[in-house]
Amino acid sequence: MLNKIYTELYSRFGPQGWWPIDGKYKKGRLNSVKSFQEKFEIIIGAVLTQNTSWKNVEKAMDNLREKNPISPEKILKTDSKILADLIRPSGYFNQKADRLKIVSSFLLKNKNLKNEKDNIIKKKLLDVKGIGPETADSILLYAFNKPFFVIDLYTKRIFSRLGFCEKNIEYKELQKKFHENIPKKTNLYNEYHALIVELAKKHCNKIPNCDNCPLNKICKKNL
DNA sequence: CGCCAGGGCCTCA
DNA sequence: TGAGGCCATGGC
Numbered sequence: 056m057l058n059k060i061y062t063e064l065y066s067r068f069g070p071q072g073w074w075p076i077d078g079k080y081k082k083g084r085l086n087s088v089k090s091f092q093e094k095f096e097i098i099i100g101a102v103l104t105q106n107t108s109w110k111n112v113e114k115a116m117d118n119l120r121e122k123n124p125i126s127p128e129k130i131l132k133t134d135s136k137i138l139a140d141l142i143r144p145s146g147y148f149n150q151k152a153d154r155l156k157i158v159s160s161f162l163l164k165n166k167n168l169k170n171e172k173d174n175i176i177k178k179k180l181l182d183v184k185g186i187g188p189e190t191a192d193s194i195l196l197y198a199f200n201k202p203f204f205v206i207d208l209y210t211k212r213i214f215s216r217l218g219f220c221e222k223n224i225e226y227k228e229l230q231k232k233f234h235e236n237i238p239k240k241t242n243l244y245n246e247y248h249a250l251i252v253e254l255a256k257k258h259c260n261k262i263p264n265c266d267n268c269p270l271n272k273i274c275k276k277n278l
Numbered sequence: 279c280g281c282c283a284g285g286g287c288c289t290c291a
Numbered sequence: 292t293g294a295g296g297c298c299a300t301g302g303c
Contacts, residue, residue, distance in 0.1 A: 146300040
């Protein structure tokens with residue numbers, strides 16, 4: 056079931072090229088080795104996109120770059136008010152400014168994070184204030200290339216409509232279904248989540264637009 | 279004008 | 292553990 060859905064989505068939408076870096080979707084460099092700079096941008100983006108559209112996040116990221124690369128040091132030495140103002144377009148800017156600083160100092164104190172075991176990394180990420188289950192998994196998957204399937208609002212909406220799970224299923228429960236039923240491969244997790252987001256935007260919106268949806272044949276339409 | 283968006287924290291039962 | 296309030300912008 057889950058594998059079939061992936062095939063349907065991939066044949067409709069093709070490779071998505073996540074995570075978008077510097078505003079661009081670079082298809083074909085999936086799961087590539089990433090510089091610290093790229094990983095840091097992914098982590099910052101993961102925080103800024105919490106309950107926020109990616110378009111707004113891009114504006115905030117552009118403000119943060121201001122010609123120079125974003126770095127933990129730079130964020131930490133920027134005054135909180137100024138930082139909040141830079142990321143204003145991403146919403147929740149006061150809260151997110153704090154979170155960016157907390158995450159930055161966490162990363163500076165844990166330079167060798169990637170050498171730890173996967174589950175230890177996840178525990179440490181979850182201990183950081185401002186990083187919840189989805190943000191942690193996004194960082195693990197898209198920055199560190201670790202096989203953690205990202206569950207978001209869209210995933211719950213789509214798979215409950217399909218008839219695959221309850222509407223208010225727990226994060227860990229739905230993630231378990233993916234981990235147990237599709238091959239444990241980072242590239243697959245990466246594309247699958249991105250394809251879910253694409254489907255949610257094109258068809259499975261809050262108010263669904265089922266015309267020509269690639270999953271019409273298998274969807275139970277539990278709306 | 280109202281609703282939504284690639285959540286998470288805190289509080290209170 | 293479950294529900295509910297809070298954070299806040301830009302697009303439509």
